[in-house]
Amino acid sequence: MSSNIAPAQVELTIPCQPEYVAVARLAMSGIASRMHFTYEQIEDLRLAVGELCTLSVEWANKNNRQEARIVLRTEISSNKLTVDILDTAGPRHCGEGTGRDVEEENLAQLLITLLVDEAEVIPQPDGTLVRMVKYVGQR
Amino acid sequence: MSSNIAPAQVELTIPCQPEYVAVARLAMSGIASRMHFTYEQIEDLRLAVGELCTLSVEWANKNNRQEARIVLRTEISSNKLTVDILDTAGPRHCGEGTGRDVEEENLAQLLITLLVDEAEVIPQPDGTLVRMVKYVGQR
Amino acid sequence: MNFKIETQTLEDNLPVIRLGGEVDVYTAPQLKQAMIALLEKGVKRFIVDLTNVEYLDSTALGVLIGGLKRIREVGGNLLLICPSARIRRVFEITGLDKVFDMHNSEDEAKKAPEKE
Amino acid sequence: MNFKIETQTLEDNLPVIRLGGEVDVYTAPQLKQAMIALLEKGVKRFIVDLTNVEYLDSTALGVLIGGLKRIREVGGNLLLICPSARIRRVFEITGLDKVFDMHNSEDEAKKAPEKE
Ligand SMILES: Nc1ncnc2c1ncn2[C@@H]1O[C@H](COP(=O)(O)OP(=O)(O)O)[C@@H](O)[C@H]1O
Ligand SMILES: Nc1ncnc2c1ncn2[C@@H]1O[C@H](COP(=O)(O)OP(=O)(O)O)[C@@H](O)[C@H]1O
Numbered sequence: 001m002s003s004n005i006a007p008a009q010v011e012l013t014i015p016c017q018p019e020y021v022a023v024a025r026l027a028m029s030g031i032a033s034r035m036h037f038t039y040e041q042i043e044d045l046r047l048a049v050g051e052l053c054t055l056s057v058e059w060a061n062k063n064n065r066q067e068a069r070i071v072l073r074t075e076i077s078s079n080k081l082t083v084d085i086l087d088t089a090g091p092r093h094c095g096e097g098t099g100r101d102v103e104e105e106n107l108a109q110l111l112i113t114l115l116v117d118e119a120e121v122i123p124q125p126d127g128t129l130v131r132m133v134k135y136v137g138q139r
Numbered sequence: 140m141s142s143n144i145a146p147a148q149v150e151l152t153i154p155c156q157p158e159y160v161a162v163a164r165l166a167m168s169g170i171a172s173r174m175h176f177t178y179e180q181i182e183d184l185r186l187a188v189g190e191l192c193t194l195s196v197e198w199a200n201k202n203n204r205q206e207a208r209i210v211l212r213t214e215i216s217s218n219k220l221t222v223d224i225l226d227t228a229g230p231r232h233c234g235e236g237t238g239r240d241v242e243e244e245n246l247a248q249l250l251i252t253l254l255v256d257e258a259e260v261i262p263q264p265d266g267t268l269v270r271m272v273k274y275v276g277q278r
Numbered sequence: 279m280n281f282k283i284e285t286q287t288l289e290d291n292l293p294v295i296r297l298g299g300e301v302d303v304y305t306a307p308q309l310k311q312a313m314i315a316l317l318e319k320g321v322k323r324f325i326v327d328l329t330n331v332e333y334l335d336s337t338a339l340g341v342l343i344g345g346l347k348r349i350r351e352v353g354g355n356l357l358l359i360c361p362s363a364r365i366r367r368v369f370e371i372t373g374l375d376k377v378f379d380m381h382n383s384e385d386e387a388k389k390a391p392e393k394e
Numbered sequence: 395m396n397f398k399i400e401t402q403t404l405e406d407n408l409p410v411i412r413l414g415g416e417v418d419v420y421t422a423p424q425l426k427q428a429m430i431a432l433l434e435k436g437v438k439r440f441i442v443d444l445t446n447v448e449y450l451d452s453t454a455l456g457v458l459i460g461g462l463k464r465i466r467e468v469g470g471n472l473l474l475i476c477p478s479a480r481i482r483r484v485f486e487i488t489g490l491d492k493v494f495d496m497h498n499s500e501d502e503a504k505k506a507p508e509k510e
Contacts, residue, residue, distance in 0.1 A: 010162060013150040018420035022396075023149060023169035025449070030162035033280065043480060050451050054419040104456030107488055111452055114487050157304035161280075164333070172396065182364065189335050193303040243340030246372055250336055253371050 008076050014053075016060040016068035016089050021053040024072050028083070031074050035081055036136045044115040045134055049083065051108045051115075052130050056087035058098035058105075059128070063090030068127070080135045083116075087127040147215050153192075155199040155207035155228050160192040163211050167222070170213050174220055175275045183254040184273055188222065190247045190254075191269050195226035197237035197244075198267070202229030207266070219274045222255075226266040281305040282330070285312050292388065293321055298330035301338035309338065313345040322354035325387050331365050339374060346378065355379060357387040397421040398446070401428050408504065409437055414446035417454035425454065429461040438470030441503050447481050455490060462494065471495060473503040 012027045014020040028049040032042040053070055060068035065088065073084040098105065112119055118133040151166045153159040167188040171181040192209055199207035204227065212223040237244065251258055257272040282298035283305075295312050299305075309326075316324050326342065328334070346356045360366050361382045369375040381387040398414035399421075411428050415421075425442075432440050442458065444450070462472050476482050477498045485491040497503040 008154045008156070008159070009152075010154075010159065011150075011152040012166065013148075015147045015149075017147070018418075019173055020147070020149065021419055022172070022416060023166060026169040027151065027162060027166045030165040033161070034158055040483075043483075046449075047451065047484070050418060050449075054451060054453060057419055101456045101460065103459055104452050107452040107455050110488055111484075157302075160303055161300060179367075182367075185333075186335065186368070189302060189333075193335060193337060196303055240340045240344065242343055243336050246339050247336040249372055250368075 010072075010074045010076075012072040014070050014072075016053075016056050016065070016070045016087055018054075018057055020070075021050055021057060024053045024070065025050045027072065028074075031076070032081065032134075035076060037081075037134070041134065045081070045083070048112050048115040048119075048132060049085065051111050052085040052132070055098075055105075055108055056085065056089050056128070058100045059092055060087065060089035062098045065090050079137070080117075080133055083132045083134070084129060085132070086124065086129045089127045092123070092128055149213045149215075151211040153209050153211075155192075155195050155204070155209045155226055157193075157196055159209075160189055160196060163192045163209065164189045166211065167213070170215070171220065171273075174215060176220075176273070180273065184220070184222070187251050187254040187258075187271060188224065190250050191224040191271070194237075194244075194247055195224065195228050195267070197239045198231055199226065199228035201237045204229050218276070219272055222271045222273070223268060224271070225263065225268045228266045231262070231267055280332070281308070283308050283312055285316070288325075288384075288388075290388070292323065292325060294325040294327050294384070296327040296330070298332075300333040301331055302333060302335045303337045306335075306337040306341045310341045310344070313341070317345070317348055322349065322352060323357070324349075325357045325359060325384070327359040327384065328365055329359055329361055331360075331362065334365050334368055339368070339372065342378070343374070357381060357390060359384060359387050396448070397424070399424050399428055401432070404441075404500075404504075406504070408439065408441060410441040410443055410500070412443040412446070414448075416449040417447055418449060418451045419453045422451075422453040422457045426457045426460070429457070433461070433464055438465065438468060439473070440465075441473045441475060441500070443475040443500065444481055445475055445477055447476075447478065450481050450484055455484070455488065458494070459490070473497060473506060475500055475503050 010031050012024060014023050025046045029042055029046045032045045056070050068087060068089040071086040075082040116132040116134050120131045122129040149170050151163060153162055164185045168181055168185050171184045195209050207226060207228040210225040214221040255271040255273050259270045261268040280299035284296045285293060287293050293316050301309060349356050358378050358380045360380050379390060396415035400412045401409060403409050409432050417425060465472050474494045474496045476496050495506060
């Protein structure tokens with residue numbers, strides 16, 4: 001229930017804390033609803049954003065960054081939605097987990113891979129950027 | 140279903156266009172749910188944010204500002220929620236409507252007044268800031 | 279956007295506009311179009327069914343008020359079906375529950391006496 | 395936050411943890427506590443009812459897997475009630491629908507043969 005709308009950006013900044021992950025998910029649902037996604041694809045995006053924010057929260061916790069923030073940035077264009085999740089949760093050391101249950105971490109990775117069409121991890125000076133892409137009309 | 144959480148800010152930036160007002164409302168619901176608000180109070184905030192964003196959209200339209208944006212900024216503290224709605228929709232000339240139906244405009248004003256505890260309009264160089272406050276445990 | 283609109287004509291030739299989801303600044307224009315379509319056909323009495331509406335703002339109220347005015351000008355009436363307490367509250371706090379003929383169900387609305 | 399948890403004991407002494415709303419990184423710790431409470435009482439078989447769950451993430455799955463492992467170590471079992479297609483899908487895409495005993499209703503779960 002959307003129309004052909006011009007490319008547009010939405011940006012949301014939340015504290016990198018467990019209780020705010022739901023805010024990011026809700027915003028993601030609202031944004032995705034503006035596009036020609038199916039109900040299931042909107043659910044996928046909500047879940048993927050939830051998993052990515054949870055990962056950020058776990059790293060902020062491990063790196064002891066109480067002040068860390070998550071920025072969710074979405075760019076809508078006619079055939080795809082690009083979602084950036086940028087955190088200031090500090091470094092994610094290679095091969096080192098967050099101390100989180102390994103299975104949970106694997107499940108999170110699995111879900112992200114399955115739910116979006118592309119996902120790229122781009123380390124940042126003060127945290128991590130994950131860029132996801134979901135195409136309209138694909139599964 | 141929330142706990143005593145530290146003061147925290149959430150910020151959302153959306154295009155000042157009709158189709159994004161729902162995103163602001165959803166985010167507002169999510170944020171308000173983090174506090175000890177009743178279900179009805181959360182609804183009130185959602186409605187108030189919807190009305191304020193609609194007002195911004197109407198002014199952007201009247202001022203021909205296709206590029207205008209709305210920033211929703213919330214500050215949670217233990218006993219109250221402060222919500223800033225800042226737009227870059229250009230000036231709101233006194234005594235002049237948006238060309239919107241006068242009754243609708245009056246209804247919007249009435250709703251905002253009734254739904255939050257405080258609401259202050261602070262003109263900005265490039266648009267308008269409205270600051271609303273809602274106290275926990277009050278009606 | 280979670281929004282639905284559908285116009286149906288009941289057996290007794292009474293048109294009903296059924297709305298669902300969020301009726302706001304983005305979607306209310308579709309309600310306006312649907313009401314104008316009925317008014318232009320010369321309809322004197324119709325129902326707007328808000329049963330499945332989850333959210334309704336001043337824009338939607340304005341459109342409903344506009345429709346009410348136009349139909350009352352020709353001696354007709356517009357009936358609202360609004361069983362939801364959440365939506366009814368928006369009418370109550372704005373005093374509009376006294377302006378509109380509000381009913382809880384289609385049956386109740388159909389039995390309502392024709393207003394002048 | 396839209397989340398509910400409740401532990402109840404059915405007539406046949408079978409405990410059931412009923413969840414509602416969103417089970418995620420913020421709320422899953424409450425599920426973990428509720429499961430630990432049952433395990434510490436020596437319970438060998440219990441139900442987790444996901445009927446009213448609207449959202450469930452990897453944290454919640456991890457907590458359920460942890461509970462399943464602990465109860466299977468003592469030769470017991472954990473039964474899931476999950477009639478919702480939306481939630482079941484999360485189990486399916488992760489392959490966990492084959493790991494858990496999943497049922498559509500409480501009746502169906504109670505009739506399930508005791509494993510092991
Ligand atoms: N709370 C309100 N907010 C805005 N407009 C209102 C309100 N209450 C009443 N009205 C106005 O009253 C009108 C309906 O009044 P009514 O007495 O039913 O008909 P009439 O104006 O033809 O006498 C509506 O069209 C609307 O313009
Ligand atoms: N998709 C999956 N993601 C993560 N863990 C899984 C998955 N599938 C199976 N597992 C693991 O398998 C375990 C259950 O396996 P199961 O064969 O039922 O018992 P056991 O490991 O005692 O033989 C779970 O505890 C979990 O660790």
